[in-house]
Amino acid sequence: MTDRVLVLNCGSSSVKYRLYDGETVTDKGTVERVGGPGGGPADHESAVRQILDRLDLTGLAAVGHRVVHGGRRFSAPVLIDDAVFAAIEELVPLAPLHNPANLAGIRVARESLPDVPQVAVFDTAFHHTLPEAVATYAIDRDTAHRYDIRRYGFHGTSHAYVSKRTAELLARPYEALNVITLHLGNGASACAVSGGRSVATSMGMSPLEGLVMGTRSGDLDPTVIFHLRREGGLTVDEIDDLLNHRSGLLGLTGANDMREVLARRDAGDTAAALAFDVYCRRITGYVGAYYALLGRVDAITFTAGVGEHAPAVRSAALAGLDRLGIAVDPARNDGSGDRVISPDGGEVSVCVVGTDEEREIAREARAVVAAHH
Incomplete structure (x- = not known):
């Protein structure tokens, strides 16, 4: 072969x-x-x-x-x-x-x-290890079962690759590592990985739940949907389009690219400054929640377009978490390539890793074919 x-x-x-x-x-x-x-x-x-x-x-x-x-x-x-x-x-x-x-x-x-x-x-396979208590939504269970309503999670191939690469970067055994991976691209998701298993992730039944994204709202009170239907007269398809394609950074600023949002923020645009804060606070909240869920965190790793290339997002998302042993070194944060950006001796290693979903897919395809020979 x-x-x-x-x-x-x-x-x-x-x-x-x-x-x-x-x-x-x-x-x-x-x-x-x-x-x-x-x-x-x-x-x-x-x-x-x-x-x-x-x-x-x-x-x-x-x-x-x-x-x-x-x-x-x-x-x-x-x-x-x-x-x-x-x-x-x-x-x-x-x-x-x-x-x-x-x-x-x-x-x-x-x-x-x-x-x-x-x-x-x-994309969903890596999250099959989610505990039932994490995957289950608190709605009528017969209805949930009939329509396959549960948390599936996405970006699994990326979270798998990045968590493995983090273990390599830190020269730590993968099966002993607790890591929070933050895939921040046009789509964005957080994942808590314990010993190579996904135990929590922010995207749900679809990629709409969780973090603020380029065009998606992320977490939202479901009543917003009923309100738009009843008061605004919007159809289900129009609401779907609004939340998936006209929300997130695009909805808040008119631009779905974080580079554009940062440029506008730096030029004094208040809408862009607010969007940046909303985006980063949502990440902070998930990091805190997953820290509590894991009990011990060895590393937090940023990946994908925004995660790899926006130092301002990395430092703002983790600001104020010193009590949890989380800090970012400004000089390292401004570097490039796969690296640790936390200070020496930091309790939690903060890393930046370039995701490579295609490489992970190639490795997995090769392994499946080898197993059948």
Whole structure:
């Protein structure tokens, strides 16, 4: 068996691909504006065909596919057959934006490369270790069961990779480490990882719950939804659009990019200053809650676009937590690359780690294929 693995990550409007030979990336790229105006490919199928036609895929060991929602059924990566494909299709109502795009990539890759094993790696799988007391919402249990309502959690592949990488960075055994990982991108989530197991995470049944994000509101009193329906006359779809696409930083400032928000804040824009504070306080609250839940925290790790590149967010989110042994060294905070940014001798190591979901997907795909040989 070769070590060549192609990873396909079909987002709602883009397809990211990486070709690995072992741990080495031999080719990579992103096809943007899928299905949108501006000359992008018409749909995900054509985008994936473009990619497959361009690459040399001889001797491929596997194709690893990112699949956003695995529901309760998939707790680990799996080889894709017709039954698995149908099961992912049945989960579309739980992830209507993402699973159809993931399925399109799988469909084309299976047709084009019929002899190559295809592996689905689920965003939700890492969170299958959540205790029932964490995964269960306090609503009528028959209703919850009938409609599969529970906390699933997302960004699992990122939280898995980043927590492992944190253990490497600190030269500590992964199975003995308690770490809070903060994946802060356009989507954002926090996760409490104890000995390699996800024990709490901020995203819920969908990626809407939890932290403030680029365009998503995060935590919200459910009454807001009823109020908008009754008083504002908004339809369910309009409210869905408001909370998922017109809230978060975008709703508060008109910009969903933290770089833009920081530039405006520094120029004296009060709306941007408020948005920054709302964003960081939400993170602080989750760090405190997960600290209490874990009982002992060895590390807090920031990752993804904002987590890796916004020193101001890192220092503000952890400000005032000295009593918990959490501090950020300003000089280290301003550096770059995977590193520890807490002062020497700090009780809790604060780290910055570049996430690499595609590498994690390649590793997991390789392991699934090896296990079947």
